[in-house]
Amino acid sequence: MRVLLVEDDPVVAQVLEMVLTRAGHQVHLARDFPTAKARLAEPWDAIVLDLNLPGGFGLDLLRHLRQDLGRATPVIILSGLKQERTILESMRLGAQDYLTKPFSPQELVLRLERYVAKG
Amino acid sequence: MELLAWLLYGYQVLVLYYFAVLNFLYATFALFGLRMVARYARELSELSLKDLLEREAYLPVSILVPTYNEEKTIAASVRSFLALRYPEFEVIVVCDGPRDRTLEVLKEAFRLVRVDWVFKRALPTKPIRGVYRSLTYPNLLVVDKENGGKADALNAGLNFARYPLFCGVDADSLLDPEALLRASRLFLEDERVLAVGGTIRPLNGARVREGIVEELRLPRGFLEKMQIIEYARAFFMGRAGWSAMNALLIISGAFGLFRRSEAMKVGGYRTDTVGEDMELVVRLHRRAREEGRDYRVLYTPDPICYTEVPADWATLRRQRNRWHRGLWEVLWLHRAMLFNPRYGRLGLLAMPYFFLFEALGPVVEVLGYLLLPVFYLLGVFNAEFALLFLLLALGYGVLLSQLAIGMETLLLKRYPRLRDRVALLFLSLLEVLGYRQVLALERFIATFQVLRKRGQWGEMRRKGLGG
Amino acid sequence: MWRRGERLYALLVFLVVALEALALGGLVWVFSGRLLGAFDYPMARLHLLQALFLTALALVVLGAYVLVYHAYTALKEARDKALYERYLSAFTEALFSGTKPPPPPWPEPALEALLHLRETLKGEMGEKVARWLRRGRPPWAFRLKSRWASRPERLEALEALGLARLPETLEAILPYLEHRDPVLRLAAARAAARAVQGKGVLHLGEALLKAELPKGALLEVLLLLEDRAEPVVALFLEKGGRGEVWAALEAIGRLHLHGLAEGVLPFLEAEDPEVQAAALRALARLGYPPVGYEDVVLGLLRREEEFLRVHAARLLPLLPQNLARRALWEALKDPSFYVRRAAAEALASLDLELLRKAGEAHPDPYGRAMAAQVLLEVAWNS
Numbered sequence: 004m005r006v007l008l009v010e011d012d013p014v015v016a017q018v019l020e021m022v023l024t025r026a027g028h029q030v031h032l033a034r035d036f037p038t039a040k041a042r043l044a045e046p047w048d049a050i051v052l053d054l055n056l057p058g059g060f061g062l063d064l065l066r067h068l069r070q071d072l073g074r075a076t077p078v079i080i081l082s083g084l085k086q087e088r089t090i091l092e093s094m095r096l097g098a099q100d101y102l103t104k105p106f107s108p109q110e111l112v113l114r115l116e117r118y119v120a121k122g
Numbered sequence: 123m124e125l126l127a128w129l130l131y132g133y134q135v136l137v138l139y140y141f142a143v144l145n146f147l148y149a150t151f152a153l154f155g156l157r158m159v160a161r162y163a164r165e166l167s168e169l170s171l172k173d174l175l176e177r178e179a180y181l182p183v184s185i186l187v188p189t190y191n192e193e194k195t196i197a198a199s200v201r202s203f204l205a206l207r208y209p210e211f212e213v214i215v216v217c218d219g220p221r222d223r224t225l226e227v228l229k230e231a232f233r234l235v236r237v238d239w240v241f242k243r244a245l246p247t248k249p250i251r252g253v254y255r256s257l258t259y260p261n262l263l264v265v266d267k268e269n270g271g272k273a274d275a276l277n278a279g280l281n282f283a284r285y286p287l288f289c290g291v292d293a294d295s296l297l298d299p300e301a302l303l304r305a306s307r308l309f310l311e312d313e314r315v316l317a318v319g320g321t322i323r324p325l326n327g328a329r330v331r332e333g334i335v336e337e338l339r340l341p342r343g344f345l346e347k348m349q350i351i352e353y354a355r356a357f358f359m360g361r362a363g364w365s366a367m368n369a370l371l372i373i374s375g376a377f378g379l380f381r382r383s384e385a386m387k388v389g390g391y392r393t394d395t396v397g398e399d400m401e402l403v404v405r406l407h408r409r410a411r412e413e414g415r416d417y418r419v420l421y422t423p424d425p426i427c428y429t430e431v432p433a434d435w436a437t438l439r440r441q442r443n444r445w446h447r448g449l450w451e452v453l454w455l456h457r458a459m460l461f462n463p464r465y466g467r468l469g470l471l472a473m474p475y476f477f478l479f480e481a482l483g484p485v486v487e488v489l490g491y492l493l494l495p496v497f498y499l500l501g502v503f504n505a506e507f508a509l510l511f512l513l514l515a516l517g518y519g520v521l522l523s524q525l526a527i528g529m530e531t532l533l534l535k536r537y538p539r540l541r542d543r544v545a546l547l548f549l550s551l552l553e554v555l556g557y558r559q560v561l562a563l564e565r566f567i568a569t570f571q572v573l574r575k576r577g578q579w580g581e582m583r584r585k586g587l588g589g
Numbered sequence: 590m591w592r593r594g595e596r597l598y599a600l601l602v603f604l605v606v607a608l609e610a611l612a613l614g615g616l617v618w619v620f621s622g623r624l625l626g627a628f629d630y631p632m633a634r635l636h637l638l639q640a641l642f643l644t645a646l647a648l649v650v651l652g653a654y655v656l657v658y659h660a661y662t663a664l665k666e667a668r669d670k671a672l673y674e675r676y677l678s679a680f681t682e683a684l685f686s687g688t689k690p691p692p693p694p695w696p697e698p699a700l701e702a703l704l705h706l707r708e709t710l711k712g713e714m715g716e717k718v719a720r721w722l723r724r725g726r727p728p729w730a731f732r733l734k735s736r737w738a739s740r741p742e743r744l745e746a747l748e749a750l751g752l753a754r755l756p757e758t759l760e761a762i763l764p765y766l767e768h769r770d771p772v773l774r775l776a777a778a779r780a781a782a783r784a785v786q787g788k789g790v791l792h793l794g795e796a797l798l799k800a801e802l803p804k805g806a807l808l809e810v811l812l813l814l815e816d817r818a819e820p821v822v823a824l825f826l827e828k829g830g831r832g833e834v835w836a837a838l839e840a841i842g843r844l845h846l847h848g849l850a851e852g853v854l855p856f857l858e859a860e861d862p863e864v865q866a867a868a869l870r871a872l873a874r875l876g877y878p879p880v881g882y883e884d885v886v887l888g889l890l891r892r893e894e895e896f897l898r899v900h901a902a903r904l905l906p907l908l909p910q911n912l913a914r915r916a917l918w919e920a921l922k923d924p925s926f927y928v929r930r931a932a933a934e935a936l937a938s939l940d941l942e943l944l945r946k947a948g949e950a951h952p953d954p955y956g957r958a959m960a961a962q963v964l965l966e967v968a969w970n971s
Contacts (some may be wrong), residue, residue, distance in 0.1 A: 004887050014677065014705040036205070037332040057299060058332045059205045081200040086209070105711035108685075128624075135620045142613045149606040156599050159591055160741075161772075169748050170779060173813060235967075240962040242926040255969070310805040311775070399962035423591075521609070524648060525602060528655045530594050531662075543659045547652050581611045 004028040004119060006047040009039040009064065010081070011056050019024040019051060019081075022108040026116070036064065040114070042066050047076050049119050051111070054089070060091075060095060065117070067098040077118035081106060126503045130575045133493075138499045140486055144479050149358065152525045157363035159423050159532065171303050174310075177373075181309055181541050181557030182210040183302055184283035184382070188275035188465070189215060189293040193223040197231040199293050202333035204259055208302040212261040217247075219269030228264055233257040245277040245390040253282075272375070273391035273398040280390055283382055290399070294378045294430055296325055298331065301426040307381045308420055315418045316406050319373030321357045324350050326433065335428060336539035338535065340542045345438055347549050349431045350559045354526035358423065365421035369472040371407070373419070375399035377427035380406075395455065397448020404456050411465050425535065432574075439564045444584035446484070446568035453477050516554040592662055601654055603649045612640035627886035673698035678722070680706060691924055693725050700727055704752040718953055722753055726735040729753070731759040744776050751780035759789045761804055777807050790814070794821035798828060807836035812843060819846055824851050838867035842874030850877040857885045864893050869900035878907040895925045900921060901930040908937040913939055921947055921956030933963035941967070 006028050010016045017034055023030045028048075031043060033039035043050075043064060050068070057067035061080065068074050073095030080093050083104040090101045099118045185203055189196055195214075199337070203213045217225050228234060234254040239255075248270035256262040267278050276290055277418045287306060298304075327341030328347075337477055340347055364370040378399065388405050391398045403419060410417040432438040453460070453476060461475060462469040497503040527546050530536055537543060619636045622628040661704065676691070676699035683690040684706070695703075703725065707718045725813050729746035732885050736744070741852045750758045762784065765777030776798060785793050789875045797810065807825075811818050818840060825837035826849070837857060856868040857879065869889070872879055879886050886908065889901040905913045915937065920932035947960035 012709075014709050017677060017681050018684075018706070018709060021547050025685055027954075033334075035334070055207055057851050083172065084209075085176060105709055105715060107712040108710065109715065110712075131626055135624050138620050140615060141615050142813070145613060146610060149610065152602060153599075153606060160596070160599065170776075173779070173809070205672065221709055237965065238962075240958055310809075311803060313803065314803070371901060417658060507634065507637070510634070510641060514637065514641050514644060517607070517641065517648065521648055521651070524651050524655065525605075528598060528602070528658075530649065531655050531659050532598070534592060536659075538663065540660055543656060545702070547655065 005046070006030050006115070007039075007042060007045075007047045007050045007052065008032045009056065009061065011054040012053070013037060013070075015053070015081070016111055018108055019044055019111070022112055026112050027035070036060075040067060042071060049079045049115050050076055052080050054080065054084055062092060065096045065098060067095065075122065077115065077122055079111065079115055079118070081111065085101075126500070130497060130500070130502055137486065137490060140478075141518075143392045143517060144483070145522075147475065147479070147517075148522055150183070151289075151359045151363035152522070154364070155529065158362040158366055159358070160528065160541040171300060171307070174303055174307055180209050180259065180303075181287050181306055182285040183208065183286045183306060183379070184279075184285045185213045185292050185302075186276055186279035186288055187213060187215045188218060188272050188279065188284065188290075189220065189224060190218050190269075190272075191220050191222045191224060191256050192293050193220075193227045195294060196224050197227055198298070199295075200228065200232070202296060203291070204262060205299070206297060206302055207299045207331060208306075210285075211302060212283070212285065213259075213262060214279045214282050215262070215264045217264065217266045218271065218275040219267060220253075223264055225264070225388065226551075229254065232259055232262055232264075234264055239263075239282070241282050243281055244386055245281055245359070247274050247281065249277040250278065259453050269395055273393040273395075274356055275392040276398070277393070280382065280386065281313050285440065286382055287379055288380045288382045288385070289377070289428070290375060292429060295322075295376045296330070296335065296428040297377065298424075298426050298428075299334070301377065302379075304424050305377075305422055305424060308422065309379070309381065312418060314416050316384045316410065316419055317373055317378060317379075317403060317419045317530045319370065319379075319403075319419075320377050321362065321421075321423055322353060322374050322376050322427045322429055323425050324353055324431040325428035326431055328349075328428065332504060335535070338537045339539070340537060340545055341433075345431050345557075346431060347545070348553055349438075351432075351523050351527065351546060351550055351553060354530045355523055358526050358529040359522065361421040362423055364472060367417070367467055367471065368418060369407075369467040370419045371404055371468070371472050372400050373403050373421075374427075376429050378403075388507075391456075395448060395451040397452045400448060401452045401455060403450055404459075407468055408456060408459060409467065411468065425533065435560075441566040442561050443571070446481070446565040447572050449481050450569065450572040453481055456522050481569070484562040485569055487559075487562045488566040514576060519554040520550050523553060530577075579582045598654065598658065599839060601651065605651060608643055608647060608746070612636075612643045617638050656796050669698045672696055677702040677705075680718075684710075684717060688776070694782070695725050700725055700749075703750060707754060708752050714825045719755060721755070722755065728755070728759050733765065740770070740773070743773060747773070747776040748873065751776075751783045752894060754784050756784060756786040756789060756928050759785050759793070762905070763792065763796050766796040767768075769803075774800050774802060778802060778810045782810045785817065790817050790820050791824070794824040796822065798824070798830075800835060802828065802832070804832035804835045807832055808839050810838035811836055815844070817963055818844055818850065822846060826856075831864065832862055834859075835867050838864065838871045838961045842871035845875060847875060847877070850875050854882050856877060857882050857889070862892070865898055866900045867887065869897075869904050872907065873900070873904045876907065883908050883912060890916060890920060896925060898923060898925065898928045899931045902935050903926055905932075906935050914943055918943070918947065918951070921951055921960060922953040927953075929959040930963070933959045936960070937963050938966050946966070 006023055008016060008019050008030055010032065011034050012025045020030050020032065031042065033042050039056065049078040052061050052065060058118065061082070065078060068076065068078070080098045080101045081104065085103050093101050100114055187200065187203065191281050200215055206465060215228065234256055236252055237255050239253040248268040250265060252266045254264040254266070263282060265278055265282060267275070280288065280504065287309060301320065303319055306588060308318050309315050324346060326343070326346040327339045328335050329337045329339060361370060361372065363389060385402065388409050392401050407419060432441055453473070459469045460473050461464045494503070507578045524547060527550065531543065537546065607702050615636050619628050619633050623633050643848050650859055676695065680702055680800050683892050689747065703718060703722050705713060707722060710718060711823070727749065729749045732742055732746040748763065750762060759781060760783045761775050761960070765773050767780070778797065780925060781793050811822060822837045824841050825833040829837060834856065838853060841853060853868050855869050858866055859865050859868070865886060886901055889897050892898060902917065905916050906967050917936045921929055923932065933944065936947065948957055948964050949961060951957045
């Protein structure tokens with residue numbers, strides 16, 4: 004499974020890379036908004052998306068993916084933001100799930116695999 | 123003849139006193155600035171910033187962007203403002219009757235649609251021609267109005283602003299993504315705070331990618347390099363000191379955060395001066411003191427805003443001329459505060475300092491140079507002495523610049539290359555050999571223009587919108 | 590945004606400045622004296638040369654220090670970064686493969702890596718990281734208790750403990766809530782809010798009541814407590830001063846503490862309008878109808894303070910429908926722009942038809958305009 008990680012925090016990125024690689028998936032990392040936006044054009048099986056990115060807000064990437072590119076790729080949002088408003092907006096834009104930090108890496112992988120299997 | 127010689131010598135001694143007091147003050151500022159950085163750096167942790175962002179403990183901000191003819195850069199600028207890291211804010215772009223395609227560029231880039239927007243006309247401004255909202259960015263508002271100057275544009279923006287804090291920026295300011303977080307938390311932690319200014323740094327030479335400053339590099343131009351040193355001095359040594367004394371009179375128009383209610387109470391920006399940014403701050407101080415309120419006007423030493431500085435002499439001189447005229451205008455408008463104990467440290471320290479040293483400084487300096495041939499003609503010229511004294515004065519100037527460069531070395535986002543550091547240190551030597559004198563002359567001319575009221579500060583074109 | 594190590598630099602600057610002041614002072618003295626005929630030219634010249642020499646010396650020393658500092662910090666930071674990344678990989682590897690991490694003692698960058706991991710992970714892995722942290726014997730709690738630690742060291746220790754979130758460290762943090770330095774009090778409150786667990790929450794609450802923090806800071810602390818906040822919020826409502834009550838009311842709304850909603854109602858009649866406004870906001874956020882206090886809310890609509898009228902208008906949709914409709918219709922006539930706006934927005938969520946009617950037929954022209962405006966916005970946002 005090809006997974007795109009959009010995350011600027013190096014610790015979170017490393018943890019995610021490790022747990023996903025160990026689960027047998029191919030992981031690619033984008034550390035900021037412009038890189039992520041460019042890489043969205045490639046085919047992905049799943050995306051893990053952070054919201055507070057250098058150069059832009061993650062939800063704009065989600066909007067770009069769903070509306071401009073028209074893809075239904077499963078997206079899990081992983082963010083430190085806890086406001087209800089943000090969570091609702093993410094769901095409305097078509098994210099499959101919203102996890103807050105601190106998080107459990109195994110839980111994230113399980114959920115991701117489940118969404119991919121469903122779709 | 124003896125008397126004349128004695129008088130002239132007396133004048134020299136006076137200049138020495140002036141110089142000594144000035145340098146003593148600079149030294150005090152240097153120490154204050156260092157102290158503030160040392161304390162402040164520890165007080166604000168990255169962790170607490172992150173917490174502020176992730177929870178709802180913040181005050182929403184309206185960013186006011188006055189713009190004139192900026193068709194080439196406005197889209198990128200507005201996009202960078204919209205990308206700031208802050209939970210809730212709006213961007214209000216006020217097009218001050220531009221003659222180029224600024225408004226059209228905005229309409230295309232942000233899919234603007236005209237709306238009939240009801241707003242409170244609390245501050246008088248030139249007529250509004252149209253209000254536009256963006257289909258893609260719900261927190262962007264664009265106001266098109268008749269030309270009235272930067273202050274007028276800001277006032278128009280204030281009429282539309284709906285949040286408790288507002289942030290006045292220049293259209294070409296590049297803000298640090300955490301600029302709003304760092305500055306606004308000061309309002310949250312202390313209810314007395316009325317206004318916050320941040321550090322401005324020259325953007326020239328930096329490597330920028332999609333609105334993020336990735337690395338700072340020394341630019342090629344000599345003038346630009348000089349300004350890097352100047353800005354470091356002005357901010358790290360000047361403003362920190364005044365802020366520590368709660369007598370900060372200047373918050374740069376490139377980035378300043380204010381409580382909207384307070385600015386509205388004093389009537390917004392004045393449109394009849396080129397120094398509108400300083401004038402608002404002085405008026406805020408004045409009103410608060412007159413009302414006997416406990417208040418704060420703060421400076422945050424964290425570098426928050428980057429701006430392109432002039433790279434050629436003509437633009438640079440025009441800018442400095444305007445700044446100096448603005449300074450004189452503000453001092454004149456608030457001359458009642460000068461040496462007035464009713465205004466505490468402002469009246470007895472800050473205003474006199476700006477009057478005697480900042481405003482009159484170039485006059486003293488240029489007169490000093492001009493009097494040298496006079497002394498020579500009168501036969502009271504001692505070449506060796508004059509040279510030594512000149513060297514000393516210049517030496518102090520270099521010392522101050524080096525202190526400022528030293529402060530900059532403490533920053534995390536400093537000029538990273540060692541050779542750039544060496545270059546900066548040597549350039550501070552060059553600064554006092556010509557650059558400084560040319561600008562002193564320009565400010566000297568500005569003083570006389572103000573005296574003769576020749577500079578037309580009402581003229582729209584030089585309102586600082588175009589640069 | 591700033592590095593450490595300014596103390597030496599500050600000392601150097603102070604020395605330089607003092608020397609220069611001395612030189613300048615000497616010059617002023619000699620020159621003034623010369624003016625009065627007390628000194629002759631060679632004396633003045635000598636002082637001038639001395640001052641010049643000192644300045645040149647200062648320049649050289651300062652310049653040299655700056656360069657050395659720059660080079661040293663650049664090297665040190667590169668080294669620390671390399672260490673950090675090495676340890677981060679090692680720890681992450683150990684976490685996922687279940688092997689042992691590299692043995693302590695660990696250098697500072699390693700501890701930093703552990704703190705970041707602790708901040709990122711929860712559950713079983715988070716606990717593992719906590720255990721490693723304890724094993725690493727970090728110096729923070731010790732530094733807090735020590736008499737000789739400097740202020741920056743204490744602040745760093747507090748922040749580290751806040752990241753570490755080890756409940757047993759609370760006893761080292763709590764005394765700082767009574768420190769005379771407000772910055773340390775605030776840092777301690779933040780750290781404690783993150784670290785505290787279980788019973789400790791009540792101790793923290795009691796300590797906060799005495800800490801004299803500004804209300805914005807109190808709110809931040811409550812928000813940091815997240816799902817542990819309820820006992821402290823209840824304590825604040827019961828025993829707190831103005832700032833604590835305000836923060837508690839705000840927190841109830843933002844954290845959705847429905848269990849405490851009923852306790853908010855009496856504060857609608859508080860003396861302090863800020864507290865009343867906070868109560869209104871909390872109820873609005875919770876969606877909790879002010880049962881039994883309807884006339885109080887309606888009374889607030891007639892108060893002089895504009896912000897009270899605004900928040901009261903926003904709460905009206907939670908009142909019985911007919912009461913709300915009438916009150917909002919009236920509020921559209923309010924002399925304040927912001928109150929009219931709040932009333933129109935509230936009416937939009939309550940009864941869109943009525944808002945439409947207001948836009949056409951409301952007697953007050955400003956009310957009509959505002960209703961029409963909000964209708965436009967509603968259409969816009971959908």
